[in-house]
Amino acid sequence: MTDTTLATERAEAFEALANSRRSVRRFSDITVPEGVMRSALRSAHLAPSSNNLQPWEFHWVRSNSPLREAAVEACLSQPAAATSAELVFMVGRPDRLQDRIAKMVVHFEAEENVATAAYYRDNVSMNVEAMSIEKRNAWVDKSVALAAAQFMLAIKASGFDSCPMEGLDPEKVRTVLGLPETATITMAVGIGEGIPQGLYGPRFRFPFDDHCPRY
């Protein structure tokens, strides 16, 4: 098989995967294998992030966790949380950016990449410091959301379903997970085997061309 044929097949398979992912709000009693969760979380961790600062944390409330009930409640007891087999909170840590920058400096110094180490120490650190809290939180949220998208596609690739939820009480989530006020809760994701009643309607998208001007 030529590389081009392989690439086309992969692209078609990826589009089919993206097309098959839906937000499913009700799940069966089937459990999700731990390996599926771990693999999808590792994929999420491979998401791109601004300045590669990886500002995310994936707080996985497992099916048998003592935190489960309170975590579902923090998701306003939405069916996508209440019937999920597993729940993951996609959390941003703007408060840990400077620490991650310092680690980047150490990383690049160890690689004897003086210029990049200096870039993190001087430019990135200053840019982050100069941002308002709102801007910094939004900046972090962007990268966390990319990780969440990657996670949900990986879950679908393993034959399971998911639903992202921003309908949640961030204060309650922080309390349940023991997170500081400074942590941002980008979204929760319910995971499980979707059931037909979990699809609230056919997929709807506005016309593609309206969303994709070309130059």
Ligand SMILES: Cc1cc2nc3c(=O)[nH]c(=O)nc-3n(C[C@H](O)[C@H](O)[C@H](O)COP(=O)(O)O)c2cc1C
């Ligand atoms: C950031 C974000 C937050 C969402 N919050 C909720 C939510 O709280 N509850 C819910 O049932 N669906 C939620 N959704 C799912 C959307 O309603 C869904 O993605 C949209 O209707 C498109 O459907 P599809 O994902 O099946 O293509 C959310 C989606 C995103 C991306």
